[in-house]
Amino acid sequence: MRTIDFSPLFRHSVGFDRMQRLLDAAAQTEQNNAYPPYNIEQLGENGYQITLAVAGFSDRDIDITLTDRTLVVSGKMNDGDEERTYLHRGIAGRAFERRFELADHIQVKGAKLENGLLHVALERVVPESEKPRKIEIAAGEGAKAIEQKAA
Secondary structure, eight states, X not given: OOOOOOHHHHTTOSSXXXXXXXXXXXXXXXXXXXXXXXXXXXXXXXXXXXXXEOTTOOGGGEEEEEETTEEEEEEOOOOOOTTOXXXXXXXXXXXXXXXXXXXXXXXEEEEEEETTEEEEEEEEOOOGGGSOEEEOOOOSTXXXXXXXXXX
16 A cells, blocks of 8 residues: 655644544545445535435444544444345445544534435534634734734
8 A cells, every 4th residue: 555655744734743644544444445335515614414325224223423533433234134035135234334534623413314314414613712813913102912803
């Protein structure tokens, strides 16, 4: 496997040290697993939705967890098919695990299973302290303290 060295870029940036790990993990995941297929949509300015095709799975068969900015969707079908004899079995019912790295300030708002599609709603919520703000410039001897106002 090929790796990309981003160390020259890190000399001029702060806080992007996990970029190489994220890219390596993404490349490895895409090579190893393509099941189940999924879409990622942007809904408006701050809304996102991940949709996974999970035909045959019920809500009891699927687990969604969020740990350290990683959203993990996993599924394992209950094996109630011991007494069935298939002539052809084309619907994949194998266990799966999909991982999605979430950016800072992305929150999971909920999930619903509808017509064989699992929809996970996400929203970007930026705290007021990190939104752009205007910094007043103090002038002269009687200058006031710097005020911070929302832009």
